[in-house]
Amino acid sequence: MSVRSKFVTSAAILSLACLALAPVAVAQDGGATYKAKCAMCHGVDGKGHTPMGKTFKIEDLTSPAVKKMSDADMEAIVSKGKGHMPAYGSSLGPAGVKAVVAFIKSMK
Numbered sequence: 283m284s285v286r287s288k289f290v291t292s293a294a295i296l297s298l299a300c301l302a303l304a305p306v307a308v309a310q311d312g313g314a315t316y317k318a319k320c321a322m323c324h325g326v327d328g329k330g331h332t333p334m335g336k337t338f339k340i341e342d343l344t345s346p347a348v349k350k351m352s353d354a355d356m357e358a359i360v361s362k363g364k365g366h367m368p369a370y371g372s373s374l375g376p377a378g379v380k381a382v383v384a385f386i387k388s389m390k
């Protein structure tokens with residue numbers, strides 16, 4: 283095999299590997315997860331100004347009361363659910379839950 287075709291082969295393998303890893307990367311993207319699964323109730327800005335938010339009287343995720351919750355407490359709520367809040371532990375996995383909690387913490 284020439285150096286050039288070796289290079290082309292490894293580039294092809296590399297891009298296949300990237301394709302295979304892409305869904306995992308999306309699952310770990312807290313912001314994307316939030317928009318896809320949480321914003322319909324909590325609102326894109328986390329303030330809960332949605333019909334669901336009003337019905338369930340959802341707390342503003344950017345309020346001081348929610349901001350002072352520990353990561354562990356939030357991860358527990360997101361994984362196990364609470365009241366009308368659905369459980370996401372099995373669909374997101376521990377890393378996905380951590381990522382979306384980190385995203386919430388970063389919201390202003």
Ligand code: HEC
Nearest residue numbers: 319320323338340341356359360364365366367368370382
């Ligand atoms: C069906 C609407 C709904 C969806 C979808 C939803 N939530 Fe909630 N969430 C709620 C409600 C209602 C509460 C308040 C629960 C309570 O205190 O009884 C809540 C509470 C929370 C809390 C705790 C803050 C508090 O007010 O006690 C966090 C953190 C949270 N949600 C994060 C998320 C994340 C992250 C997602 C997406 C993975 C999500 N939620 C999706 C309805 C929803």
